[in-house]
Amino acid sequence: MSFQPLMAISKDLQNNDETDYIVNPHHIPCLKYDEAYKESLENPEKFWGEVSQCVDWSKPWRKVLDKSKYPFTKWFIDGELNACYNAVDRHVHAGNGNKVALIHDSPQTSSIQRVTYNELLEKTSLLAGALADMGVRKGDVVIIYMPLIPETIMAILATTRLGAVHSVVFGGFAANELATRINHARPKVVIAASCGLEPSKVIQYTIMLNGAMNLISVEKPRCIIFQRKNIWQSPLLEDQFDWDDVLKKSKPHPCQPVEANEPLYILYTSGTTGQPKGILRTIGGHLVTVCWTMKTVYGMDKDAVWWVASDMGWVVGHSYICYGPLLYGATSVLYEGKPDRTPDAAQYFRVIEKHNVNALFCVPTALRVIKRADPDRSISTKYSTKSLKTIFVAGEFCDYDTKIWAEKAFNVPILNNWWQSETGHPITSLCLGYGHNPSLPKYSTGLPVPGYHIDILREDNSEAEAHEMGRIVIKLPLPPGCISTLYKADERFEEIYFSTFRGYYDTMDVGYKDEFGYVYVMARDDDVINVAGHRLSTAALEDVIMAHPDIIDAAVVGVPDPTKGEVPLCLYTMRQETQKNEKQINDELVARVRTLIGPIASFRIAAAVRALPRTRSGKIIRKSIANLARSKLVKISSAIEDASVYREIKEVLQKLGYAKLAPDPQ
Numbered sequence: 001m002s003f004q005p006l007m008a009i010s011k012d013l014q015n016n017d018e019t020d021y022i023v024n025p026h027h028i029p030c031l032k033y034d035e036a037y038k039e040s041l042e043n044p045e046k047f048w049g050e051v052s053q054c055v056d057w058s059k060p061w062r063k064v065l066d067k068s069k070y071p072f073t074k075w076f077i078d079g080e081l082n083a084c085y086n087a088v089d090r091h092v093h094a095g096n097g098n099k100v101a102l103i104h105d106s107p108q109t110s111s112i113q114r115v116t117y118n119e120l121l122e123k124t125s126l127l128a129g130a131l132a133d134m135g136v137r138k139g140d141v142v143i144i145y146m147p148l149i150p151e152t153i154m155a156i157l158a159t160t161r162l163g164a165v166h167s168v169v170f171g172g173f174a175a176n177e178l179a180t181r182i183n184h185a186r187p188k189v190v191i192a193a194s195c196g197l198e199p200s201k202v203i204q205y206t207i208m209l210n211g212a213m214n215l216i217s218v219e220k221p222r223c224i225i226f227q228r229k230n231i232w233q234s235p236l237l238e239d240q241f242d243w244d245d246v247l248k249k250s251k252p253h254p255c256q257p258v259e260a261n262e263p264l265y266i267l268y269t270s271g272t273t274g275q276p277k278g279i280l281r282t283i284g285g286h287l288v289t290v291c292w293t294m295k296t297v298y299g300m301d302k303d304a305v306w307w308v309a310s311d312m313g314w315v316v317g318h319s320y321i322c323y324g325p326l327l328y329g330a331t332s333v334l335y336e337g338k339p340d341r342t343p344d345a346a347q348y349f350r351v352i353e354k355h356n357v358n359a360l361f362c363v364p365t366a367l368r369v370i371k372r373a374d375p376d377r378s379i380s381t382k383y384s385t386k387s388l389k390t391i392f393v394a395g396e397f398c399d400y401d402t403k404i405w406a407e408k409a410f411n412v413p414i415l416n417n418w419w420q421s422e423t424g425h426p427i428t429s430l431c432l433g434y435g436h437n438p439s440l441p442k443y444s445t446g447l448p449v450p451g452y453h454i455d456i457l458r459e460d461n462s463e464a465e466a467h468e469m470g471r472i473v474i475k476l477p478l479p480p481g482c483i484s485t486l487y488k489a490d491e492r493f494e495e496i497y498f499s500t501f502r503g504y505y506d507t508m509d510v511g512y513k514d515e516f517g518y519v520y521v522m523a524r525d526d527d528v529i530n531v532a533g534h535r536l537s538t539a540a541l542e543d544v545i546m547a548h549p550d551i552i553d554a555a556v557v558g559v560p561d562p563t564k565g566e567v568p569l570c571l572y573t574m575r576q577e578t579q580k581n582e583k584q585i586n587d588e589l590v591a592r593v594r595t596l597i598g599p600i601a602s603f604r605i606a607a608a609v610r611a612l613p614r615t616r617s618g619k620i621i622r623k624s625i626a627n628l629a630r631s632k633l634v635k636i637s638s639a640i641e642d643a644s645v646y647r648e649i650k651e652v653l654q655k656l657g658y659a660k661l662a663p664d665p666q
Helices: 011-015 031-042 044-054 083-093 117-133 150-161 175-185 205-213 243-249 283-296 315-328 347-355 364-373 400-410 490-498 538-546 582-596 622-629 645-655
Strands: 063-066 074-077 100-106 111-116 141-145 165-168 189-193 195-198 201-204 222-226 240-242 263-268 278-282 305-308 331-335 359-362 390-393 414-416 454-457 470-475 504-513 519-524 528-531 534-537 551-561 565-574 605-608
Touching (some): 031 044, 044 063, 044 283, 083 283, 100 117, 100 150, 111 117, 117 150, 117 222, 117 243, 141 150, 141 175, 150 165, 150 189, 150 315, 150 331, 175 205, 175 263, 189 205, 195 205, 222 243, 263 315, 278 283, 283 315, 305 315, 305 347, 331 347, 347 359, 359 364, 364 390, 364 400, 364 551, 390 400, 400 414, 400 538, 454 504, 490 504, 519 528, 519 538, 528 551, 528 565, 534 538, 538 551, 538 565, 551 622, 565 582, 605 645, 622 645
Parallel strands (some): 100 331, 141 165, 141 189, 165 263, 189 222, 305 331, 305 359, 390 414, 565 605
Antiparallel strands (some): 063 074, 100 111, 195 201, 263 278, 454 470, 470 504, 504 519, 528 534, 551 565
């Protein structure tokens, strides 16, 4: 069955801004970008050879690209470098040691900490010495299980200083999730914090760490524990050592050169159960691309104050809290808090004003929750955002109503960019450093970043026309910095990403391109609903629903229908101040979807809930709702922020005639 043309399934996405598709006011030819993009595809060796000079090499590479063993592409062959040296030492040697590298802002502890590049060098070299004393060598794995604090960055860089491989596990993952990762990665050492913070509660990390140690089947690693003494200290067990004590006893350790195609880190995708899926990132390509994108994609200069509102356990934290800004020599803000509850919805505005933030990178959900608390923008007017140039959003679909509100509240452009854990840096964006104006067509995630040859394919592998929705794929070779393989699973790597479309990396996302080359990412393929043969994007439906003035959050999933195969079902949360009841809102939503998308959507089922299942990084787990509606067992990932929402969702689904035999989510 072929993909349907998008204009046939979503009039809203086509008609609201018709000028975008006739004479696109956003598409102003950008010579610098056009030339760079063309060269990156036609002459990748020359292009990436020049880009590679943004980092320091202890041994020059012999060859830029080796694509003889697709899909196992190698970049900068035989070149050697060190991640910690490039992120810290070289800035100190250049005379910038007193520059602030990290700003840690924690409204939960009412504290602000600034760490200079000099201090970062001192701590990382001492911690590297301590790890070496514990037997960590080049190629060994160190698991890091910590919250968003400066010491997490130090642990990452100390590991790379030795040429070892780090694997950051999201702080707060339960014992069994942590044990799965320890069993798979077999770390020599685990570095953990005593605790992390959530609104109104302390998460005792070492309790979960100790539980994991009782579950693992591999040799128990030694542990270094950073005690957050002002919050909660953990009793130390056998083979657990206090962070401060080991630093006092150790000596600074020099940087160990590593070949460009050796591993830098393993990142396990969130919610992994059964077979662990560990993304393996190599050092050379990753350092080059994330350093290069700080200027070319995000438009930052070296004196920028850059804030990514994420966690180190996710790919965004790896690339753009730690490596990107520090390699570039900028200042990276670490914010330990929520957008609206630590203690209020003013926090994003406060942080921007307090630290003169130049750019913010967050998920759209963060903007939605601030909008929910401040719909008339009365909070935002109390703070200055004059230092701010841009807000970048990624990770999920950004509805247009939230985008417009945020642009008015923060007084800057809201720019979408699209990428994946597997790619490690943006696939599409506006490349501000090449001279693009900071303005995107409605709903677009931007143009392909140099290095990415993007095609939209139908199920028969033929190329889709402009505005026709299909599978988004990337022609091989993938640019530097992308996933090199899955840890201990080369065959699985090939099967998952390269078996469906020969010669392409399968993003497993669906979307389309317009006639100017702008990309529109509509949904994960799993989130596309097949209604009587017509493929509808959940993003298109959710955008119409989120524009309703009484809706503050929404998720659309496909549920079984005896006639049409699937039909859309919407769960939403209402604005507390609304004067309307649920039936009135439901009727209005059905009418809106029928008018703006069309009868083809067969949209007639909607219900209000208290909250939706979201991960701590802000993503709605739609598949779990769809599975629950089908009476399938739903295993609740420990990445879910509030697991109690499933109980109410199950009851609501049962009232609607679904989930009749569903076991309780667990």
